[in-house]
Amino acid sequence: MDEQSIIVEDLVKKYGDFIALDHISFDVKSGEVFGLLGPNGAGKTTTIKILTGLTQPTSGKAIVSGLDVTQNPNEVKRRIGWISADVIVDDDLSAWENLELQGKLEGIKDWKDRAKQLLEYFGIFEFKDKQLGKFSTGMRKKVEISMALLNSPDVVFMDEPTIGLDVSTRKALWDIIKKINRDFGVTVLLTTHYMEEADMLCERIAIINKGKITAVGSPEDLKSRYGGDVIEIQFYGNFDPKVFEKYGAATIKENVIKIKVNNAESILVDMLKDLSQVKVKSLKIEKASLDTAFLNLTGNTIEEEDFDARKFYTVLRRSRK
Numbered sequence: 001m002d003e004q005s006i007i008v009e010d011l012v013k014k015y016g017d018f019i020a021l022d023h024i025s026f027d028v029k030s031g032e033v034f035g036l037l038g039p040n041g042a043g044k045t046t047t048i049k050i051l052t053g054l055t056q057p058t059s060g061k062a063i064v065s066g067l068d069v070t071q072n073p074n075e076v077k078r079r080i081g082w083i084s085a086d087v088i089v090d091d092d093l094s095a096w097e098n099l100e101l102q103g104k105l106e107g108i109k110d111w112k113d114r115a116k117q118l119l120e121y122f123g124i125f126e127f128k129d130k131q132l133g134k135f136s137t138g139m140r141k142k143v144e145i146s147m148a149l150l151n152s153p154d155v156v157f158m159d160e161p162t163i164g165l166d167v168s169t170r171k172a173l174w175d176i177i178k179k180i181n182r183d184f185g186v187t188v189l190l191t192t193h194y195m196e197e198a199d200m201l202c203e204r205i206a207i208i209n210k211g212k213i214t215a216v217g218s219p220e221d222l223k224s225r226y227g228g229d230v231i232e233i234q235f236y237g238n239f240d241p242k243v244f245e246k247y248g249a250a251t252i253k254e255n256v257i258k259i260k261v262n263n264a265e266s267i268l269v270d271m272l273k274d275l276s277q278v279k280v281k282s283l284k285i286e287k288a289s290l291d292t293a294f295l296n297l298t299g300n301t302i303e304e305e306d307f308d309a310r311k312f313y314t315v316l317r318r319s320r321k
């Protein structure tokens, strides 16, 4: 197996004059769960559409499972699975019928054996003939993932797989994604605008914003490189904030001083003697998070540019009926 399942090099996508992807590059290692984290309109779906052969890039290179997607879109499609936020299972059919349709449309010879194996794996084989519309969202997701895995793909693409799901279903889906990654050795490229999801699920993340990738790394790596801890001291009276400047950038507002440091624990002992000059009311350490990394990298919080995912999903579902 290639060491890299996906290689994206200098990829550009223009819609007319609008640049949706602005020279992006990243690679995904075989067997990795990799996340594209970005707000609304960042270019996440566009990237997935190019990598799954649904749309052509304006320029640049996209290699999936060892093949150039622009030159071999059909062969790439045979080697990948795909779950989109908006193309999902047919609720009027049963799980089995959905899998049969998928198997026949894609010309998967052993679809029956594979469908049985997958439904058993997910513990829903006994419900295979039940109409999907009567399933819970969590069960429908299992069928969707079974469909994506039916052709035993090398790579599965998931575009906002947990959008609009309640917290417990979302967490259950994270477990499923981790499990299929482990059990089937499948590489997963997913997109998300949920910080927590990227943090919990992905081995590495690319932060994408307005068509540009601003950083790539493990969640821990991004947090330590771009996040920074914040020590917040609430105080009484007055003092000279310069005392704390040696620890990091300090800002003071009313009776609160915030000091941005790389690692709060490592300087706290030193800081204690300076704290004796201050009448401390409270002291709080906020550990580095992907939120702060995202803010530092893009100048925005993801929520500022975000949208109401649940509302969007409801509209989407209605429009499909």
Ligand SMILES: Nc1ncnc2c1ncn2[C@@H]1O[C@H](COP(=O)(O)OP(=O)(O)OP(=O)(O)O)[C@@H](O)[C@H]1O
Binding pocket: 015, 018, 020, 038, 039, 040, 041, 042, 043, 044, 045, 046, 047, 193
């Ligand atoms: N077919 C198209 N024609 C013109 N502009 C498009 C088209 N598809 C996408 N865009 C624009 O390209 C940009 C990136 O869109 P894309 O769908 O890739 O974003 P996204 O990161 O998936 O966002 P979302 O979180 O909303 O799904 C957006 O500004 C979008 O309006």
Ligand SMILES: [Mg+2]
Binding pocket: 044, 045, 046, 159
């Ligand atoms: Mg999208």
